[in-house]
Amino acid sequence: MSAAGAGADGTSGSAVSAAGAGADRADRAEWETVVGLEVHCELETQTKLFCGCKNAFGDEPNTNVCPVCLGLPGSLPVLNAFAVELAMRIGEALHCEVRPSSFHRKNYFYPDMPKDYQISQYDEPINVGGWLELPDGSRVGIERAHLEEDTGKTTHQGETGRIHAADYALVDYNRAGVPLVEIVSRPDIRSSAQARLYVTELRAVLVATGASDGRMEEGSLRVDANVSVRRVGAVAFGTRCEVKNLNSLRSLGRAIDHEVARQVALVEATGTVVQETRHWDENAGRTVPLRSKEEAFDYRYFPEPDLVPLAPGSDWRARAARAVGLLPSARRERLAGLLGGAPTPQQVDQVHVVVAQGLDDLVVAAVAQGAPAGVALVRAANELAADLGAALVLDPGIFGRVAVMEAQGELTATQAKAVLAELLAAGGGDPAAIAAEKGFEALSEGSLAAVVQGVVEAHPEEWSRYSAGEDKLAGFFTGQVMRATGGKADGKAVAAELQRLRR
Amino acid sequence: MTPDDAGSALALADAVRRGERSARSVAEAALGAIAAREPELHAFLHVAADGARADADAVDEKVRAGEDPGPLAGVPVALKDNLCTRGIPTTCASRILEGWRPPYDATVVTRLRDAGAVVVGKTNLDEFAMGSSTENSCMGPTRHPMDPSRVPGGSSGGSAAAVGAGLVPLGLGSDTGGSVRQPAALCGVVGMKPTYGMVSRYGLVAFASSLDQIGPFARSVGDAALLFEVIAGHDPKDSTSLDLPVPAAVRSLEVGVEGLRVGVCEELVADTAPDVSRRVREAAEDLARAGALVEEVSVPEMRLGLSAYYLIAPAEASSNLARYDGVRYGLRVDALDVAQMNTATRTAGFGPEVKRRIMLGTYALSAGYYDAYYGKAQRVRTLLIRAFDLAYERFDVLIGATAPTTAFAIGERVADPLTMYLSDVCTIPSNLSGHPAMSVPFGAGDDGLPVGVQVLAPALCEERLFQVAAALERSAAARARPGHGEGRR
């Protein structure tokens, strides 16, 4: 068998080259990528799913634990109402049917799971059958979005810290029992780019519902990808592999690309793919099999006898629906609507960035207080998005004043950026005072006109050529005005004044 | 403590509350009685002497201060060792939990303490409550208080024997398939299983979650009612706990049975030993004489109970007992990797009966078999509940035997699990249906050992249960009086 076969198994160092070869082939139009994603979302509750322990990230190990989440003998779970509320909001936001549901036990041994079973929803999940529309207009179906409990955290100790080489492991149960909603998409995703778009959009939806803080890097959102390939035009799906340990959008995209290449190579070499769970190794840039194939799993699901069925009344469901904030798609429409005309391609991108970063409320508020939408949008998409933490607590009135000053020519674009940076660093302040302090003395419209008039009179020959239609001389005059004002003039205002004089 | 002293928890609590007896002296008497009988009986796995004295002193302090010490003031209570007691070993008679001291109290334990009861110790049981004789204890069997060659029944045999021997007036057990009622019958005491959800399971080490209920042992129906009222009631820590008022059990004792419709359940009489079924018929006659309308009734679905139970209970147990994996508490047998450590620990820590049930339950839930076994057993459970509902259209209560025989010999049934399982055939239906049921001592068998008559009532009808049980207790006492034609012991 070819080297590609061995490498594709993840058993030798030739995996990378195999992937490279496969990628070339996958680029050929005959293969189609099929991806379904399972996204685990930690819910933003105060307490865990079945006990009153704090749901907190980063505390000292084993300090947020009690008999219930440690699975001590005799302890019993009691369901957190707010977790149910958040799950219903997610269902509403994803256009799911929110239904009566129940919990099952999923039985398997693992040391990070205190009871050696996970309480999860099985054949009666709370949300079924919805969809998510992506910014590019494509729709990804949602199979289900169900409630379940998280596990504890295992740290492998030993020479390399890597799982197979570890000498022993340490377990912290602070995360055990934290509420999760697992969102399972249909296998509707057709590329790694679309997968990234899906997760980006889903993340924004989850933040909008108040269910999640959206922090992928802290594990608040965890993604598993079910990847398969099939020949273009084929109806049946290929054999899929589940890829775990995708901690970022970057890993997600890379892992899917690698996995597709591996599977294409495998099918072309051997005709088949073995269904298995694989682990994404970020450093090696490849997926590796998670466990030996002969180890069978039988979860022995059965109804959790310690919990009773859940059937939220229509009142509660309606309240949950109302509590869903404005969704990203609606936010994008709202923002674009402020521009007062068809947005340019650049503005479409800016709208996406601003909504994805959760800055749109700030922009909308600033515009409501008189800021020009276009300027506010571009500053939010660039300067504010670059310092998100500070931007999210910035007063919209203050931000709006900077936008107004820039639009009216009191500040140049460069000066406006500098003032914003100062405001973000200080957590607020008076834009006019900062501008004055920095010596950004505003040129009034009148004085700018006087300066332009002076420059025109000083260069009659250039002016007559410009007046005759030699447009490139606009740059010459702008430069002269800038020199005369010490850079305080606004480029756009100068251009406008030159146009006015020429007419 | 003499058996007479232990006879009435009510009288003891009254005496303590009035300051006629100190709780400390009551506790000392109980501890003395335990010390005297324990070598023979082995009813206890742990005697909490210091804790009992401290609890008793606290009660006495309240009495001196003029505060209400509670309805069970100074009454010694024995707890089955599958009830969590903060800082006191809780082992479930299993090597896998040897030495474990829970960091919390079961809700029933908190309620007992709040009521002024004094916890004297933890009693023996079949490992994880799996058994009908208390022989499946890693610490060795408990012996019957009247005949040390016999079993006290099980799985709550330690509590039943302690109350039966008069060491304590009250005990708690857990009843998953009859584990309170069956040993109560064998030891000649009152034992009751409340409606599922009536008593909080929080802190009861789970065997089969949808069947487990904690129930009282006492030497009289009145004392059982008193204890029941203390432990019953809604607990927000148990999702299956019912949010309903506590039934007025004590107030029901004197109501009588006139006009009450009593069905003598054929399935709970037919397959029992002749000396046992004779007592059931006598009990029926006495109830009729007291004004009840007594008729025979058949509930054929009850015959499916044993099979359904031995699929459902092991299935739930197989999952409930997965957590004993050597990671967080209890026994660990070390090995090279964590999976091997789990296996080594569980193999060394569990006894054969527990292993049998874990494997049986794992099988009943496993891929390809769920529908035929666990799934079907859950449907049979529905059939049984419907059959009960139908019977309760015609009858207010049902009566029958609690156990097919009187106490059997130690070792007699250990070789064949199925024969042992049949000891629970009369008690299992009420666990599957979630209904309350009670065993009341009613005379003796041919061997002179106690016989229990079982009263079954619809869900939430505990008051009716106590009403009938009290009447049976009165007629049993009348039969035992010299001069009564048949009664003798």
Added chain:
Amino acid sequence: MSEPPSLGRDDVAHVAGLARLSLSEEELDMFTGQLARVIDHARDVSSLDVHDVPPTAHPLPVRNVLRTDDPCPGLDRDEVLAAAPDVEDGRFKVPRIVGEAP
């Protein structure tokens, strides 16, 4: 519905593995005999046609038992770790883990 087969030695070995129990050859024989008797006895249930009867998971029809999302104090870490067979650095220590969670 067809009757499920009786339980054999392989079944017992399989479920013992799933339940993390190891059995000697003699134990395997003993348990197979005992469990097969129980499973055979359960034929009165497993062979019934009850497809039109809904299953009962809970004896009483209670729904929507919930708690509010209010934190309450948990356990003291020292007390929790004192019960553990092995600890290190505030955490439970276990032998090396082969493979990830399924």
